[in-house]
Amino acid sequence: MNWHAIKVIYKFEMLRTWNTLLQSIASPVISTSLYFVVFGAAIGSRIESVEGISYGAFIVPGLMMLSLLTQSISNASFGIYFPKFTGTIYEILSAPMSFVEVVIGYVGAAATKSLIIGFIILATAGLFVDLQIAHPIWMLSFLILTCITFALFGFIIGIWADNFEKLQLIPLLVITPLVFLGGSFYSVSMLPPAWQTVTLFNPVLYLISGFRWSFFEVADVSVGLSLSMILLFLAICLGIVWWMFKTGYKIRQ
Amino acid sequence: MQPIVSVSNLSKRYASGHQALDSVSLDIDKGEILALLGPNGAGKTTLISIICGIVTPTTGSVKVNGHDNASEYRKTRKMIGLVPQELTLGAFDTVWNTLCFSRGLHGHPPDPAHIEKTLRQLSLWEKRDSTLMTLSGGMKRRVLIGKALSHQPAILFLDEPTAGVDVELRKEMWALVNELRESGVTIILTTHYIEEAEEIADRIGVISDGRLLLVEEKSALMEKMGNKRLTIDLRQAITEVPPALAEYDLQLSDTGDQLTYTYDTRRERTGITALLQALNDTGLSLRDINTSQSSLEEIFVNLVSDS
Ligand SMILES: Nc1ncnc2c1ncn2[C@@H]1O[C@H](COP(=O)(O)OP(=O)(O)OP(=O)(O)O)[C@@H](O)[C@H]1O
Numbered sequence: 333m334n335w336h337a338i339k340v341i342y343k344f345e346m347l348r349t350w351n352t353l354l355q356s357i358a359s360p361v362i363s364t365s366l367y368f369v370v371f372g373a374a375i376g377s378r379i380e381s382v383e384g385i386s387y388g389a390f391i392v393p394g395l396m397m398l399s400l401l402t403q404s405i406s407n408a409s410f411g412i413y414f415p416k417f418t419g420t421i422y423e424i425l426s427a428p429m430s431f432v433e434v435v436i437g438y439v440g441a442a443a444t445k446s447l448i449i450g451f452i453i454l455a456t457a458g459l460f461v462d463l464q465i466a467h468p469i470w471m472l473s474f475l476i477l478t479c480i481t482f483a484l485f486g487f488i489i490g491i492w493a494d495n496f497e498k499l500q501l502i503p504l505l506v507i508t509p510l511v512f513l514g515g516s517f518y519s520v521s522m523l524p525p526a527w528q529t530v531t532l533f534n535p536v537l538y539l540i541s542g543f544r545w546s547f548f549e550v551a552d553v554s555v556g557l558s559l560s561m562i563l564l565f566l567a568i569c570l571g572i573v574w575w576m577f578k579t580g581y582k583i584r585q
Numbered sequence: 586m587q588p589i590v591s592v593s594n595l596s597k598r599y600a601s602g603h604q605a606l607d608s609v610s611l612d613i614d615k616g617e618i619l620a621l622l623g624p625n626g627a628g629k630t631t632l633i634s635i636i637c638g639i640v641t642p643t644t645g646s647v648k649v650n651g652h653d654n655a656s657e658y659r660k661t662r663k664m665i666g667l668v669p670q671e672l673t674l675g676a677f678d679t680v681w682n683t684l685c686f687s688r689g690l691h692g693h694p695p696d697p698a699h700i701e702k703t704l705r706q707l708s709l710w711e712k713r714d715s716t717l718m719t720l721s722g723g724m725k726r727r728v729l730i731g732k733a734l735s736h737q738p739a740i741l742f743l744d745e746p747t748a749g750v751d752v753e754l755r756k757e758m759w760a761l762v763n764e765l766r767e768s769g770v771t772i773i774l775t776t777h778y779i780e781e782a783e784e785i786a787d788r789i790g791v792i793s794d795g796r797l798l799l800v801e802e803k804s805a806l807m808e809k810m811g812n813k814r815l816t817i818d819l820r821q822a823i824t825e826v827p828p829a830l831a832e833y834d835l836q837l838s839d840t841g842d843q844l845t846y847t848y849d850t851r852r853e854r855t856g857i858t859a860l861l862q863a864l865n866d867t868g869l870s871l872r873d874i875n876t877s878q879s880s881l882e883e884i885f886v887n888l889v890s891d892s
């Protein structure tokens with residue numbers, strides 16, 4: 333293992349966050365706070381509680397997921413897209429590193445950033461609502477797995493994208509709708525039966541459901557199923573990254 | 586001695602269908618300075634990129650210090666420093682950090698003393714805390730060299746190192762290249778300029794259209810260049826060179842009215858006086874004589890246009 337290489341990539345990526353602190357940390361926290369004010373205070377005062385949990389608290393796991401997913405993807409995709417765009421990727425390609433090491437460096441840094449953002453949001457949420465976490469270990473596991481999986485997914489997008497538009501496309505057009513429709517702000521049982529079935533095809537539902545269970549022990553689907561789904565998605569992303577490096581897809585001519 | 590880089594039958598066809606390299610074979614000796622000379626689009630950068638692992642060859646193989654550059658890429662890439670042709674640098678990084686980054690990528694632990702030495706060598710020490718986007722083109726070129734030297738490579742590739750570099754810096758650069766060579770580093774550089782190859786290299790390789798036309802010791806090339814031609818125009822065409830002139834190895838033109846004598850200017854005796862005497866003895870009558878010299882440029886142009 334070329335640990336020195338992993339370390340410098342990780343450090344470089346983390347330093348980039350530090351230099352763009354306002355954009356990378358402050359903005360997700362501010363937008364999440366806004367969600368609390370709008371959804372929690374305005375709507376929450378009318379809904380009162382969902383499945384016995386105050387609405388303000390109920391939406392916390394979904395809001396965290398929304399930030400984690402978009403942040404993991406945008407951090408990781410930008411991290412690898414930028415050197416591709418400027419040409420500095422030549423250095424990575426000619427360095428004595430395997431693709432595993434490259435991925436650990438970039439994806440590790442992106443996942444760390446989202447994890448930090450996740451904790452900040454959790455702390456912010458604590459200011460607005462009364463939170464209790466029933467299964468902290470499960471909560472942490474879901475958090476970490478989600479960060480890693482979606483950072484990997486972002487890495488794939490960063491390699492695939494050959495312009496800035498494509499880079500924004502998936503987070504904007506796919507991820508945000510999936511999170512909103514995946515039960516971030518409601519319980520699936522509140523939907524008409526036909527829509528409940530449709531929602532089951534949304535992979536994000538499983539993430540949010542499992543994550544919410546670790547807080548409140550209420551879930552739309554079983555925890556085991558949630559965990560299996562995220563592991564499946566992780567495996568698929570790993571497979572795609574492995575294939576990309578093996579074939580040199582859009583990286584090595 | 587085993588060559589430090591051994592390229593065999595390397596071909597590259599890009600996805601666009603363009604054949605950038607056509608079975609190139611080349612051995613590079615440890616400690617030498619090899620200049621790759623060739624026009625735009627010849628395939629110089631492609632060749633370097635394949636050796637460094639940035640581009641995958643269509644066929645053929647590369648060995649670095651006896652290791653295959655595909656199956657044992659960790660060993661081969663660790664030995665190689667690359668200064669790319671384009672000024673590809675990040676924007677917000679500092680000079681110091683970017684050198685440390687390159688060193689780490691190549692698997693070396695941090696070594697501030699070495700980074701400092703490298704920066705001083707390249708007159709970049711004052712700029713160590715500047716962000717890369719605030720540097721001039723010549724400084725960026727030096728930063729790229731610094732990045733390549735940050736991990737103490739045994740082999741250094743310089744892809745057109747003097748593009749956009751002023752005379753002063755060029756001199757400094759050659760001084761540095763010589764210093765590196767003294768310390769045992771093998772250096773491969775590409776250039777469009779013959780004088781540059783002539784000034785710095787031990788051996789010169791000429792590439793055109795994806796083919797390596799020749800690799801020769803610079804001195805051997807210079808020898809060719811040292812030759813002069815004496816052209817003798819005759820009043821009357823002849824059908825063959827008179828036997829009495831056989832020892833001069835004269836070339837008779839197709840028209841039969843021109844003789845060419847090739848001689849080495851650096852020799853004590855060029856044989857011109859004797860030849861003219863002999864010509865006189867055969868009774869041939871001369872209309873004109875003139876001399877010309879083949880420059881490396883000319884050798885090069887001939888090679889490229891013949892291919
Ligand atoms: N990524 C690529 N895809 C398709 N064709 C390419 C690619 N890179 C280079 N080529 C082509 O391969 C040929 C060789 O290019 P290369 O960059 O190796 O030339 P070069 O000798 O370095 O030229 P120069 O002196 O201009 O730097 C050129 O015709 C170029 O257009």
Ligand SMILES: [Mg+2]
Pocket residue numbers: 629630631670744
């Ligand atoms: Mg080139």
